Amino acid sequence: MSATQTAQSPASQDNKKAEATATSAQPAGRGKRLRLGRLLAIVLLIALLVVGLRFSMSWVSYRRTHSITDDAFVEAHIVNVGPQVVSGRIVRFLVQENDRVEEGKVLAEVDPIPYRDKVNVARAQFDAARAELVRERADLDRVRKEVPIQIEIARRTFAASQADRAKAEESLKLTRDVVDKGILEARAGVKAAQASLTLAELEYTRWSKLEQTGASTLQRKQQVTQSRDSAVAQVELADARLAKALADLTQVDVARRALEAAQKAEQKAAKGIDLAETGNDQILVMELLVKVKEQTVEQARRALKAAEDDLAYTTVKAPFPGVVVKRYRHLGDFIPAGSPLLSMYNPDLLYVEANLEEDRLPGVEPGNAVRIGLDAFAEPFRGRVVWVNKSTGAQFALMPRNVVSGEFTRVVQRVPVRIQIERDDRWPQLRAGLSATVAIAHGRGDAAWAADAARAMGEIETQYNAPETPGEPQREGEPDGTAGTATP
Numbered sequence: 155m156s157a158t159q160t161a162q163s164p165a166s167q168d169n170k171k172a173e174a175t176a177t178s179a180q181p182a183g184r185g186k187r188l189r190l191g192r193l194l195a196i197v198l199l200i201a202l203l204v205v206g207l208r209f210s211m212s213w214v215s216y217r218r219t220h221s222i223t224d225d226a227f228v229e230a231h232i233v234n235v236g237p238q239v240v241s242g243r244i245v246r247f248l249v250q251e252n253d254r255v256e257e258g259k260v261l262a263e264v265d266p267i268p269y270r271d272k273v274n275v276a277r278a279q280f281d282a283a284r285a286e287l288v289r290e291r292a293d294l295d296r297v298r299k300e301v302p303i304q305i306e307i308a309r310r311t312f313a314a315s316q317a318d319r320a321k322a323e324e325s326l327k328l329t330r331d332v333v334d335k336g337i338l339e340a341r342a343g344v345k346a347a348q349a350s351l352t353l354a355e356l357e358y359t360r361w362s363k364l365e366q367t368g369a370s371t372l373q374r375k376q377q378v379t380q381s382r383d384s385a386v387a388q389v390e391l392a393d394a395r396l397a398k399a400l401a402d403l404t405q406v407d408v409a410r411r412a413l414e415a416a417q418k419a420e421q422k423a424a425k426g427i428d429l430a431e432t433g434n435d436q437i438l439v440m441e442l443l444v445k446v447k448e449q450t451v452e453q454a455r456r457a458l459k460a461a462e463d464d465l466a467y468t469t470v471k472a473p474f475p476g477v478v479v480k481r482y483r484h485l486g487d488f489i490p491a492g493s494p495l496l497s498m499y500n501p502d503l504l505y506v507e508a509n510l511e512e513d514r515l516p517g518v519e520p521g522n523a524v525r526i527g528l529d530a531f532a533e534p535f536r537g538r539v540v541w542v543n544k545s546t547g548a549q550f551a552l553m554p555r556n557v558v559s560g561e562f563t564r565v566v567q568r569v570p571v572r573i574q575i576e577r578d579d580r581w582p583q584l585r586a587g588l589s590a591t592v593a594i595a596h597g598r599g600d601a602a603w604a605a606d607a608a609r610a611m612g613e614i615e616t617q618y619n620a621p622e623t624p625g626e627p628q629r630e631g632e633p634d635g636t637a638g639t640a641t642p
Contacts, residue, residue: 220525220593221518225568226508228528228575230501230586231615232479234494237264240467241490244483251481255472255498257618262483262495266468269461276461280454287447294440301433308430312423319420322413329409333402340396347385347392354378354385474618476500479586503614504584506537506575508592509547509568518542519599524573527591531583536576539594540607543570574607 246263249255358378480497483489506526510518518539526535546567573592575584 216593219517219596221510221514221596222591222593223508223510223514224589224591225510226506226526226573226590226592228504228584228586228588228590229507230499230504232497232499232586233473233476234497235261235470235473236493236495237470237489237491238467239491240264240269240464241493242268242468242488244485244487244489244495247481247483247485249478249481249496251478253478254476255478256475257472259472260469261472261478262470264468264470264489266465269465269468273458273461273465276454276458280451280458283447283451283454287444287451290440290444290447294437294444297433297437297440301430301437304430304433305427308423308426312420312427315416315420315423319413319416322409322416326406326409326413329405333399333406336399336402337396340392340399344389344392344396347388347390351382351385351389354382358382470495472498474500474615499586500614501582501584503611504575504581504586505540505611506573506590506592508571508573508590508594510542510571510594512546512567512569515542515569517596518571518594519597519601520604521600521602522597523595525593525595526573526575527593528588530585530588531580535578535580537573537592538576538603538607539599540572540574540604540611543572545569574611 242265244262245265246260249259249261255261358381360378362378476498478496478498481495482493482497483495489495506524520539520541522539524537524539526537528535546569548567571594573594575581
């Protein structure tokens with residue numbers, strides 16, 4: 155062991171010397187590299203400071219000239235579409251989610267059978283009311299023709315009765331004159347016959363005495379006797395004529411009764427005129443009845459129109475071209491009136507609404523340029539401010555703030571700002587509800603452009619407005635169908 159150690163000692167000593175020499179040379183090289191590293195670090199730090207300073211100045215300048223917020227979203231006018239006034243089971247569903255539809259396209263149909271039955275009942279009532287109106291008008295036309303004829307006949311009858319009465323009066327007068335004259339003549343004849351008889355009897359008595367005394371001849375007596383007998387016969391004839399003349403007084407009674415009958419006929423004819431003229435009042439009553447029937451027909455027509463509108467409302471149609479984004483009901487579901495069936499929006503009416511803090515509003519004006527960053531796209535969109543709302547969003551919160559109690563915590567309010575998105579090839583890929591980060595450049599803006607842009611955005615929606623409803627209902631023609639209700 156000692157011999158071996160003695161043999162290895164010169165070699166180990168040489169190695170130790172070499173290690174000592176190497177160790178003394180390492181600190182000199184390490185120090186040189188350390189100084190070089192420090193110099194490079196200082197240069198790099200200075201470069202980073204220069205770059206960071208420029209970036210910081212650029213960032214500060216950008217922040218001072220822009221209002222930036224990530225409280226922004228792509229918005230659209232999402233509309234809930236459903237049956238307006240009808241309810242029932244859905245028997246047809248013709249669209250699915252993400253389907254594009256055109257204006258007036260049938261989206262779904264509610265069971266129309268009950269509403270079709272109502273239309274049939276209303277149409278039957280309308281037809282019955284119209285038939286009743288036609289009959290009432292025919293009666294009115296008939297009465298309008300008959301009443302003047304009846305009045306004319308009554309007037310002619312009255313004129314004839316007046317003539318008959320005048321004739322009866324004249325006949326009574328003539329009859330009375332004739333009878334009175336006949337009676338007077340008969341009485342005069344009786345008196346004359348009686349006077350002749352008295353004279354004849356005196357002659358007969360005188361001549362009879364003379365014939366008895368022989369102072370007269372028998373022939374003279376016979377002549378006197380004949381004269382007396384003739385006078386007696388004349389008295390009887392005069393009495394008979396007087397009796398006949400007195401009997402003619404019945405003709406006066408007959409003529410008087412005829413006059414009374416003519417007078418009654420005249421009075422009746424006068425009342426007939428009054429009765430016939432009441433036909434004019436009947437015409438007025440029938441005209442009022444016709445108006446009532448016309449109102450009944452109009453009421454039945456409106457009821458039919460309402461029933462037909464209800465039937466048309468069973469077909470739910472798209473109020474504007476757009477895309478279906480949500481279905482709330484399925485085929486066979488029962489849907490009440492006014493309940494949403496599906497939601498849709500017009501993809502041409504997309505914009506960004508940024509809720510900007512109130513302390514970032516200075517410098518934001520309509521027409522300013524906007525950089526719109528969307529998480530769904532690698533490259534940002536460009537846009538411009540359309541308008542800055544006149545109210546904060548807190549004004550429309552479900553639970554508005556109330557500081558009457560005295561407790562108050564100041565919170566920076568946000569004001570909605572509408573931004574129009576400039577269209578490019580990526581426009582069809584935009585979706586409502588996407589998150590956005592917007593940077594609005596400060597400036598004086600362009601009010602004229604903003605007004606035109608706001609009007610153009612409004613026209614995208616208003617071009618599908620329903621036509622104005624006239625004040626008076628349409629009298630002629632069939633009611634046209636209507637689409638479903640659209641409730642934003």
